Amino acid sequence: MRRIVKQATNKCVICRRVAGKPYADPIAAPLPGYCVQTSNPFEVTVVDFTCALHIKRDNRDTKVYTCLFTCAATRAVHLELVPNLTIKSFLNAFKRFTARRSLPRLMILDSATTYIAARDQIKTLMDSPEVNNYLAEKRATWKFIPWYGGFWERIIWTN
Incomplete structure (x- = not known):
């Protein structure tokens, strides 16, 4: 009798919905270290253009363009x-940012910018010796990541 009841409840959609187990939560990917360490605001800054x-x-x-500086x-x-x-x-926008906030220890930019037309121009801007010399003089490191940034790309589209 138990087997017959089990077969009937397994075929019943309503019974399966009521007695079924919920989906398990997906395993979250680990966050980068700079996002979870205690630091001053804008110590690790992400830069992107809208x-x-x-x-x-x-x-x-x-x-005109908006240069977005986001604290990680x-x-x-x-x-x-x-x-x-x-x-x-x-460089003028960066100087205004550092004068108002602080000098970041690490600056991050995604390699694939939001708009394909501006990608080459932004890449040459960030690779220029003038920008690199200025950042080296101020002891700030610059890091390109090879993918779209998660939280700061979301900030661009919500503003």
Whole structure:
């Protein structure tokens, strides 16, 4: 009799739904060390650029970009508007950021930027000797990661 009841309840969709076990939680991937260590805000900073924003200046449409500085530990955000993706405008934005917040110990940028058209320009910007010399002088290290960043890409799309 037990076998017949078990067969009937296994075929019944409602019985399986009520008596069934829930799905197990997936195993979470380990977070990078810089995200979980106690540190000052913006000690480990992630830098990314958003898409071009079209603004009206002197009755003309011009493009400006937003340089997004995100703290890896606290997820705090600092935004700087840059007129273009040149070395000079990035260094000015970085100087304003460090004057306002602090000098980061580690700066991270994803290799694949949000917009394919700007990828080469941002890559040459970050690989330029002028930017590297400035960061070496300030004792900040720069690190490219080969994938899209998780939390800071989400911040770009929610803003």
